Amino acid sequence: MAKKVLLVDDEAGFTTLMKMNLERDGYEVRVENSSPLAVSAAKAFQPDVILLDVVMPEMDGGDVKAKLDADPELTDTPVVMLTALVDSTELSDGAVADSAGSMVLPKPVEMELLHNVLNQVLSEADSE
């Protein structure tokens, strides 16, 4: 069965393109462009992984993450953060883990890197 990815990012152009890439690679994708609706979207969609933008109006990625963690239904769903903020010394070519232990990927991100990270996160989640 196809793995389900919930994509939360306020930039509609970005989510459209990301969805196309992920769907072609076999994922089932749902997009949420409004961060306050992210939690209810997750409840409805039951994703295997959530791709979460950091800088968003209304509610930023950190707040969304906190809400997800606080929800018993969603607390085990892995979250990969996407951000245009991280700088190069911390993040030369790859992903890093933030202080809360979730993966952080730089924008712009190569699909190849994203696939590797998704595979890793999903296999970790499966083995738990």
Add this chain to the structure above:
Amino acid sequence: MSRSSLVESVLDNLPVAVFAKDATDDFRFVLWNQKQEVITGLQAEKAVGRNDYDLFSKESADYFRDVDKAVLKKGKPLEVPDEVVETALGEIHMKTVKIPVVDSETGRLLVVGISEDITERVKAREQLEKMNKDLSKTNQELQDTQMQLIQAEKLESIGRLAAGVAHEVKNPLAMLLLGVDYLSKDLDPEDPNIDEILIQMKDAIHRADRIVRGLVDFSSNRSLTKEETTVTSLVEEVLLLVRHEITKASVKITEDVSEDLPPVYLDTSKFQQVMINLIMNAVHAMAETEKPTLKISAKAMSLEEVEKNQGARTYKVFRKGDLVVVLEIRDNGSGISDANVAKLFDPFFTTKATGVGTGLGLSVVRKIVELHNGEISLNNRKNNQGAIVQIILPTRAHAEVT
């Protein structure tokens, strides 16, 4: 010669010194009023009947005599605006008018002098001049500081701008990259150009991203994670990291790094970034060099030794007696033209082609070095041999205090 008591008391109570010399009697003094006594510290009894050579140094006496003779020769009063006289009371300044007078009673030729003690005035003027000089120096310093502040302010606003722009630019870049990634998978085998176009586009996206990252690096104020290390191991690690680039450009490396350097206190990954930037700059500068050679040296010495080697250069953050580590990178590349020396560390200054240089390398380098309380300079070597970068780092003790 008789004088009325009126004249006598007027002369003695004048606020100026009055004296007279008899030119027909070897210029011996015939008059020496009270004020003259006060100014010179010599009593009238001692002075009258003697001449300048008896009373003053030969040098002063010669001078007085010359003036006296000039007055007599001209037959007119002469003013000496500032006469410096060594007296028993120290050096004094006098404004003196000398007048040739023929004594109608005796027919003798006199030189009458009227002197005002202007020592205080001269001293006050000198004081004023000195204060004025100090003031314009302070003013200059203030202006310099202001310039530095403006510069700092400019950099800071670039920084604030950079962080905002970075975010705004990275999002569209992210979209472009996703689009290119998508298209790269469904290539039309009929048109090989499409493959090339997509590679070029991807390259352009990464280049733009690099520039934005460089800007953020340059402007980010994040604190350092310092650890105790040595420049020896830093150089070792960096040479491993750049080995590929070095071999590609056939650069020969000579190393003169002491094994027993005192520990320094560095953010290792930041300092690797510094070294890589500097080495890559050198490699670029040696692109046309026949036998490109990079010399890396590191030594510990006292600041005095550094200053001695560097001539007049002064160091801003170090104090006399500091033990410092001096790291130098010499190349035999193009060197820097005089017009560019002052701009090297300016953000966005580059002489490289678009796409090769961002002009941010050295500004980031300087910022990192300064965050470590170090100093950096980039100059031409002697006889157009190439360029030399010098980094001076505090040894651990000093680095920790600040």
